[in-house]
Amino acid sequence: MMTHTAEFTLAADDREHIVIKPSVLYVGTPVALITSLNPDGTTNISPMSSAWALFDRMVLGLTSTSKGRENAIRERQLVLNFPSPDLWPKIEALAPTTGRNPVPLHKEKIGYRFEKNKFDVSGFTPQVSDLVRPLRIAECPIQLEAEVVAAHAPGGEWPAERQEAFWIIETRVIRVHAHRDIVIPGTNHIDTGRWSPLLYVFRHYFGIGPDLGRTFKAEA
Template sequence: MTASTVADLQNEHLSISPSVLYFGAPVVLVVTRNEDGSPNITPMSSAWALGSRVVLGLSSASQGAANLRRERECTLNFASADLWSKVEKIARGTGKDPVPAFKQAMGFGYMADKFDAGGFTQVPSQRLRTPRIAECPLQFEASLVTIHGEEADPSPASQQALIIECEVVRVHAHHRIVVPGTNHIDTRRWNPLYYVFRHYFGDARDLGRNFRAEA
């Protein structure tokens, strides 16, 4: 490759300053329990898994973070692409009452029952008191391990980006997306909902298998 070719390739890219860095991750509906025992749903897409741990990125001012801090458990419900409109119905809602000023400025409002607002169905968990979302084909029951990022100002009024580490204690998958007779997800049938630069995406295409793929 010549120097001029490298220069041409380099010049094809622009240096930009996007307002958000949500480059694309699966939508997770985090269910937690409020102080009165009622469930709250926190839609989010800042999550990743390693081994049996899942790491969540949540605002310290969110109701979901407050509930997790107190109850130390949650369910992680992975929406399929066909659920995007239900997710959007609760996107403007927050379980915080009163609504924090910064959320009001972004157009959020108090939403007491997000299950009803989104048309979701509660089903009980097996290891936790926190319910799952029946419509989501893949569901994790998880317990809190630790929260990073609260050291500077742990007060409920502060707004910080928290890194929340959870341990998955039970996994549920709809029979349609499980390879029969195995514990493997059938990736041809599992169509997760992705959140990409504040747009919803689905209908992922299988391009091939990694050498470590088991199914």
């Protein structure tokens, strides 16, 4: 049933949507591999997808118990490495691992294991960064070197039954590396016909579909 007013038509009777309680709210965000420096100078890799960008900032949500969170807060530096869709098996090889030893209890219960060398586990190739100490991941077409500028706990109440919380880590990107194959020659623009992020959608991996159009602000 529709309600008609002078300004708009209101859908009063919603039979199309149903109320659900999903276990996660991951509607679809790019996978990023966070490389961070371990206390012994080696580099850890943490797969994640809770990241967004505005201006020169990338804001990350990292669980409190992750090695990546610990390293990022201590060292104030990290690299965001963005993989292409074909790399998803390497990311899935990293998925049940943590650089934390001992493995946090809530992770041990669901089968996570400690792995010291995430490059070996995944088969990714390390690459020296320009401005930060954590290594980059050579196979990732976009790599963002960043410094941590702020970090804080989430607002509001945290459910008592959840042992792990998360931190909101604000980073400033200080260098952008893009593989030459995805850059429009002679420009600073990414060729969106040649770059696809790997998307994490309700715990499944996807590439992107065809280009549907461009926003009025698009420069290329």
